[in-house]
Amino acid sequence: MSTSTSTPRVQVKHITKSFGPVQVLKDVSLELSQGEVLCLAGENGAGKSTLIKILTGAIRRDGGEYLIDGQSVGSPTPAQARELGVGVVYQELSLLPEVSVEENLLMGRIPASKGIVKRKELRARAVSMLERVGLTRVDPTTSISDLPLAKRQMVEIAKVLGANARIIIFDEPTTALSDEDAGHLLQLIQRLKTEEGVAILYVTHRLEEIFEIGDRITVLRDGQFVTTGLTSEFTHDTLIRSMVGRQIEALYPQREHKQFGETLLSVQGLHLQGSPYPISFDVHAGEILGLGGLVGAGRTETVRAIFGADPVDTGKVYVHGTLLHPGSPARAVDVGLGLLTEDRKELGILADLTLRENVTIADLAAVSQFSVISRKKEISLFQKVVPRLRLRYHSSEQTISSLSGGNQQKVLLSRWLATKVRVLLLDEPTKGVDVGAKADIYQIIGDLASQGLGIVVVSSYLPELLGICDRIIVLHDFGVTGELPIEKATEESVLHLASSAPSSTYTHT
Amino acid sequence: MASPSIPPASQQPITAKQQTQAEEPRTPISLGRESGGILVLLIFIAVLMLTTSQFLTLTNLDNLVRQVAVFAILSIGQLFVILTGGIDLSVGSILGLSGGVTALFLVAGVPPPLAILIGLAVGMVGGLINGLLVARFKLPPFIATLGMLGIARGLVLLLTGAKTIAPLPNSFTAIANGFFLGLPSLFWILLLVAIVSAFVLERTIFGRYVYAVGSNSESARLSGVPVNMVLIAVYCISGLLAGLAGVLSSSRLGAGIPTAGTGYELQAIAGAVIGGASLSGAKGRVSGAVIGALIMGMLANGGNLLAIDPFFLQIAIGLLIILAVYFDHLQGRTISFARRPS
Numbered sequence: 001m002s003t004s005t006s007t008p009r010v011q012v013k014h015i016t017k018s019f020g021p022v023q024v025l026k027d028v029s030l031e032l033s034q035g036e037v038l039c040l041a042g043e044n045g046a047g048k049s050t051l052i053k054i055l056t057g058a059i060r061r062d063g064g065e066y067l068i069d070g071q072s073v074g075s076p077t078p079a080q081a082r083e084l085g086v087g088v089v090y091q092e093l094s095l096l097p098e099v100s101v102e103e104n105l106l107m108g109r110i111p112a113s114k115g116i117v118k119r120k121e122l123r124a125r126a127v128s129m130l131e132r133v134g135l136t137r138v139d140p141t142t143s144i145s146d147l148p149l150a151k152r153q154m155v156e157i158a159k160v161l162g163a164n165a166r167i168i169i170f171d172e173p174t175t176a177l178s179d180e181d182a183g184h185l186l187q188l189i190q191r192l193k194t195e196e197g198v199a200i201l202y203v204t205h206r207l208e209e210i211f212e213i214g215d216r217i218t219v220l221r222d223g224q225f226v227t228t229g230l231t232s233e234f235t236h237d238t239l240i241r242s243m244v245g246r247q248i249e250a251l252y253p254q255r256e257h258k259q260f261g262e263t264l265l266s267v268q269g270l271h272l273q274g275s276p277y278p279i280s281f282d283v284h285a286g287e288i289l290g291l292g293g294l295v296g297a298g299r300t301e302t303v304r305a306i307f308g309a310d311p312v313d314t315g316k317v318y319v320h321g322t323l324l325h326p327g328s329p330a331r332a333v334d335v336g337l338g339l340l341t342e343d344r345k346e347l348g349i350l351a352d353l354t355l356r357e358n359v360t361i362a363d364l365a366a367v368s369q370f371s372v373i374s375r376k377k378e379i380s381l382f383q384k385v386v387p388r389l390r391l392r393y394h395s396s397e398q399t400i401s402s403l404s405g406g407n408q409q410k411v412l413l414s415r416w417l418a419t420k421v422r423v424l425l426l427d428e429p430t431k432g433v434d435v436g437a438k439a440d441i442y443q444i445i446g447d448l449a450s451q452g453l454g455i456v457v458v459s460s461y462l463p464e465l466l467g468i469c470d471r472i473i474v475l476h477d478f479g480v481t482g483e484l485p486i487e488k489a490t491e492e493s494v495l496h497l498a499s500s501a502p503s504s505t506y507t508h509t
Numbered sequence: 510m511a512s513p514s515i516p517p518a519s520q521q522p523i524t525a526k527q528q529t530q531a532e533e534p535r536t537p538i539s540l541g542r543e544s545g546g547i548l549v550l551l552i553f554i555a556v557l558m559l560t561t562s563q564f565l566t567l568t569n570l571d572n573l574v575r576q577v578a579v580f581a582i583l584s585i586g587q588l589f590v591i592l593t594g595g596i597d598l599s600v601g602s603i604l605g606l607s608g609g610v611t612a613l614f615l616v617a618g619v620p621p622p623l624a625i626l627i628g629l630a631v632g633m634v635g636g637l638i639n640g641l642l643v644a645r646f647k648l649p650p651f652i653a654t655l656g657m658l659g660i661a662r663g664l665v666l667l668l669t670g671a672k673t674i675a676p677l678p679n680s681f682t683a684i685a686n687g688f689f690l691g692l693p694s695l696f697w698i699l700l701l702v703a704i705v706s707a708f709v710l711e712r713t714i715f716g717r718y719v720y721a722v723g724s725n726s727e728s729a730r731l732s733g734v735p736v737n738m739v740l741i742a743v744y745c746i747s748g749l750l751a752g753l754a755g756v757l758s759s760s761r762l763g764a765g766i767p768t769a770g771t772g773y774e775l776q777a778i779a780g781a782v783i784g785g786a787s788l789s790g791a792k793g794r795v796s797g798a799v800i801g802a803l804i805m806g807m808l809a810n811g812g813n814l815l816a817i818d819p820f821f822l823q824i825a826i827g828l829l830i831i832l833a834v835y836f837d838h839l840q841g842r843t844i845s846f847a848r849r850p851s
Contacts (some may be wrong), residue, residue, distance in 0.1 A: 329733055339731060341731060346725070346728070347728055349725070350720075350721050350725055350729065350732075350791075352790075352791035357717065357720070361732045363733075364717060365714070368713075370714065371714045372713055415732065440755055465691070
């Protein structure tokens, strides 16, 4: 780390960047040396992604210097940046799903003579690349789409390494991974650092990971450099404070008078498609119910089925006593259900539409008369809902795609706040969201429950489930394996249920 | 239960920054996606005024409006479909079919109002079938409407025996050839269609749903938007407007011509795209579609006046489409404010 004698591998100095009127980076500098892991920390919208894109050549900076091995590299194109040894592993992978592992690994440099692929050499090079990341058991001819997500990530890293990357940027690589897979990834990064001397820039929202693998930390806030230092100089609290710029007293809200009212959502004997196990539970007014379980346990499928987004085999869903006929999200919205999806980009935002239009879309009737939308009512609804959310935005007329991920999530949450929602189904509500926005979202969830909404939260992050829920139902293999009141729920007890077999006779109490 | 719509004020302090945000700064909105089209249009007008004395004559403008009206109506219908991310290749054939059917009924002695209604209904049914194929049977719009292109054209050739259907009653031909308040009646019909369409797209819930479906149909569905209904409706509208264009064509020409409208679908798409509509959906406005159709009409008209080889005009239209989309692409790289002030 202390490489005062040698030149840092990467230096950026006084970088500035604006998009139109919005200045996203202001005088940002950082250094990254060989054989170290530098963690770049900051909230959503702090400018981390923009900085990464400048490093990889995806966008051009407006000002400042960019040096690799002490040499100024100008404004490289993505291809030039790759030549210089800059590789990046994004949270959304760049692999082609329908193409085989080996072809993906060498895409763009497939060994060939006179345009005809040399199969053997392709295979051999792919295998040696896979070995480098410890993927010895993956058949190089399988399609990427047949690999589980964690393996795809490893293939992606093998691809970046195979391109002779000496600087690897990881942009939230563990967001979609289970704890176990994330652990493997961190080990691999550790190895790349110590054994191969790769310089690593690591971006994550999981603070635990920063402390686990980071040698140094650089913090950005609102597009500006805040501080940098050895990881040992930070504690959880000081790191959060420098990222957020304010003290977060309690991540999880304290709800004072918990009073559960009438049953708002009643799920009875719901069989997900092809599942032999019935799922039944009630959610009461003022209650936050958690759905726990491992990835693939059927949690997302359950909330989607309740919302009518996917067909079910059998089962009944009552919202405030009204039977909800399955298969139509429109009817679900009408009776007062709202679903915040896990995959914001594909299943949440309307990217070309404005913030205002994204907020009001689920209940346009409320701002209309005779099907004609009143712009005035729309804006006043927007302004009523949005100030709650610490949303960073310029105008209600900017498109939602110009916001960062956490801010998009807040807009989507306000979409449901703008309706007459009685029951909110929240699927991984803080996925990819920074710690400041997380606290805001928990606070909002708590407030909504206090007002008498029924809330269902799906989360893979156990502290979150334990922190905000009143009751936890655990799923495994598309069936319920148990139910825990929050007083009895611990990480161990939830995990235990998450790996038990579901009972086909399970009835809720 | 307390009203759940808005949470109570948070205990956490709201920073000064957020309060200023709440005041809703007005962003200066540029002329929007149509600005390029308007510019091209103005240049055309200037060039034609400078190079020929005939351009600003009443006869020529009258001619121009008549030429443009049918294309513009088709482009508006096409715009509805394009906004949802779809495409309607069948409008030219549907124009021919409903124009031909209307003429057949007129020749058979059916009173014009009824014959017109039948013609419109034919267009709408064609659109309805397109919509059902796309929404219910999940066919790609390109394929569904390509099929309809063939079916409708074949039908009208069969029904008419591939012969021109004439003569049509004077009361019918007067519709597209008449004047109202000193201007061609086709101008008024186009204006009415454009105003109603613009109002529907920009002011109504249905219009907002159209943009939402085009932006991301699955996100829209999960927000409670009745996506299938919206899709069926836009194809019906496109079919209906193609039917209207067919009736007007027959009226203007005084005959039902079975091959009328051949190739118009591409003109309609070109008009919408030159006017700023994006084929991937959710971007575009009625004014743009009309401007796009006007530009293409003026190219043809100006070419006539200046006695330019019509083959060159085809090349010019081709270049125009490519340039329009290319500049749109360039614009898309800067930060996006919705270029669709609704």
